[in-house]
Amino acid sequence: MTQQNSGVFEEMSNLAKMTNGSRADFGLGLKEGKASTAIESTYAILRDGIIKGVYPQGSKCHLDTLKTSLGVSGSTLREALTRLIGDGLVSAEGQKGFTVTTMSLADLDDLTNARITLETTALIESIETGKGDWEDNLVLCFRRLSRIEERINIDPAGSFNEWEMRNKEFHEALVAASPSKWLARFRDVLFHNSERYRRLSATQGPPPAVVHAEHKEIFEAAMSRDTERAVSALAGHIRRSANVIRSRGLLNDPES
Structure with missing residues (x-):
């Protein structure tokens, strides 16, 4: 064993002792870490697929099919789906899955108001x-959003995913100085x-210029510290x- 490898092994052993004492515990920690990573990855893939409509609303989540396509265990898949229940993107009813x-x-109305x-x-x-760093980041994010809002006029479908990313980035920058972790x-x-x-209304909404004008109004009001505006x-x-x-009839409420 080389001196370098010996040092690495010693460091790993010390870490194992700190976290509960034995090398067996350290090995268990590695397994738990891998399981956690698999759950996070599966959760992210499913969440992205639901948001983008790959898994349509109301569709069943067939566990065997998902296990095969995602290459994960049943326990990993169930944990990821349970997290999605907490996000409101998946529901479970008794033994129906x-x-x-x-x-x-x-x-939509409830979500919008909340x-x-x-x-x-x-x-x-x-x-x-918010201090100077909040303002600097907000300026940067608004510039990035403005650039993609120029391109989306030319290629709405091809630019939407990047617009959505920059849109989220801008909205997060607006509220980045809020100290509340629960709010976040x-x-x-x-x-x-x-x-x-938003994806449902993307092709039916107002022209991108109108959306950009709304973002600009929010940005300028925030930068001028005009809270009411x-x-x-x-x-x-x-x-x-x-x-x-609602006005375009893009969604029918099954309860109405």
């Missing part, structure tokens, strides 16, 4: 407490749920997608 959560106008409440609260906190956690869940609806602009912007879906 897992189903991709259905979309409805009632859910998102407005949380995002405007976090925005107020950011405007009140719940906002993330709501944002991903609302993306399903910023909150009003952000609330209207979030509600726009729901209004488009």
